[in-house]
Amino acid sequence: MLSSRRNFFRTLGVGAATTAAAHWPFAEFARATPFEPARTQDAHGAVRLNSNENPYGPPPQTMAVIRSAIASANRYPFMDYEPLGQKIADFHHVKPEQVVFGCGSSEILRVAAFAFLGPGKRLIQPSPTFEAMDHYAHGVGAEVISVPLTKTFAHDLEAMLSHADGSGGLIYICNPNNPTASLTPRQHLETLISKLPASYYVLIDEAYHHFAGESGMYKSFIDQPVPDERVIVSRTFSKIYGMAGLRLGYSIATPATAKRLETLLTSDGVNGIVSKAAMAALDDSDSVRLFVKRNADTRQEFFNQATARMVKPIDSHTNFVMMNTYHPAEEIIEKFHKQNVLIGRRFPPMDTYIRVSLGTPEEMKAFWQAWDTLHLDMPMGH
Template sequence: MNINGLKTKAMQRKPASKRASQTGKKLDLSKMVRMNFNENSYGMSPKALEVIKESAVMGNRYDFNATEIKDVIAKKHGFDSSNVLIGAGSSALIDMLGVTFLEDGDEVVLCMPTFAAFVDMAYVNGATPKVVPVNENQEFDLDAMLEAIDEKTKMVVVVNPNNPTSTYRSAKDIEEFIKKVPENVMIVIDEAYLEYATAPDCKSMIHLVKEMDKPIVILKTFSKIYGMAGVRMGYAIADSEIIASMSGCPAAWNVSIMAQKAAIAALNDQDFIEYVKENIVKGREYITKELEQLGCKVFSSQTSFVYFDAHRDPAELMDEMAKENIAMGASEYSRISIGTMEENQLFIEAMKKILG
């Protein structure tokens, strides 16, 4: 069978995905402390979990319109439900963005390293990622991105705060950037980790969807602070015409009834979100301080993970950490997801052992 020949030209050209921040080794995560995928070790709101169990009996029914969850999200952010699209995680929304707006010859300007799904999105649809490196502080280099924009640019992507670098750009910087992006270029802002931010100027850009006459798409997920990565639920906020266009994708119907109901319960349980944030911020401060004491260069994190230079090859450090039964991430530098305090301490003990 010549499956390769059946694939689209774009898929034939597409390099292998770099998602999941692994260097190719298959780890048995059931036996390991999972600090590699930026999951939430505190789990989801018990109220959301209860609702999943209760709503499972409705699993034989479709809910094509997802009216209830769209209304709740719209109300939360002060929008109309026509400005909301839900997806099975923001990955599905990224897919829909690509299918709807990208084609051969288009370019997507972004900074690297960042969330690899955006690179995949470009290639899958025949577009090319036009990549500029993050600056020396490991932040999105917005000036370099502006310079990279040309007549082929269809989309620019800002991940704020960024994964894997953990850093952010201020609301003012992003607003200035958006003002300078040409009007025919779509602006995608991924705010997957924003709820973990403590810096006062690390803010959501959702209000700009209303305030600016530009094609801005904000992506949000329930996979991080809401602890629902395996439930698969995310949403996009954008102009209603953008949302209507993306709604034509088959993936627009992919969110289960359980996920929709759980998301509503999770949004209504903000006490749980506060509890998660408090613990993640404590863990972030603890890991940062301990790594610095071990001589690592730690980049200032606004997320649920810490990005650091241990002055060791990140892939090698990841392999050594795996021998200690701790799964961690590696890209240009090392990345450790913040876990429970017990998990954080296990990681620091292992670091002390490995670094000697």
């Protein structure tokens, strides 16, 4: 805890430390909250703001379980599956038959593509969005229709619905959306589902659920389900729970739909370490609240820093921010890379936007230091 703060001040130099304590808003927060050392730095010391991870890693209780679970690395994990499924079911007040878990929520997306797509079927997705579903849809020979987001960066649900014809398929909803960090209103999603032709399923990807907060626009389809066989909701342990490297995601659907997905999973595809760690993580609601708070504070500070530089990011409901640089994104990404700051990849067609994951206060400071070296011209009043 102390070492992290000490490093932060060291990077500023001793003389700057007092000034930073006075002006840098995180000084207050750092005093109030126990900071574990950030675990994002790789062997080359890069600041990793490119994959929307939790920069603090799993909280202490979960770490303790991870450490002790390694001792049973010689065992196949299947005996953990029943308690894990029950735990997730209890957590969401659903039946265990409704829960399917996989190697990251990416596996859930993959099995949904295998179950509901194929030659002659159609994936309808927003654009830009998280690309995994597009990838799997192409892999199984489905047609992919990408529908541009609206001016407010919501899914254009009417346009998406207008493509839902032919022999059926899958609609992919990413809410909040990656990479734009934006929300699509709950009510509009309900309307989409109520009008959907019988031959279409909907996968609602809630990977960033915890960061969406109390917005009146947002309500999880797990917390407040709609009674429809065709709705699948996915979540992940990679974001708020800080376990992207351990790989666990899950979905909630009706028992019949869950069964269709389950038959396509890799057998024993979820490892025994994350199975145990996830159960501990679900018990630790205090850490979830702490991470949400840290993220909200870091996000607010990001917007403050952006405003001071006349930059106006898209309103963020996640642990990352997207903003228009008015310059080719690949050039900006490369310039950051040269300074050892990794930011998100290109997201066509938003070719001048960059996506920045929210890291620790120290990492965000490194981001803005690198930004300031670029001397980008921003249009007035954009």
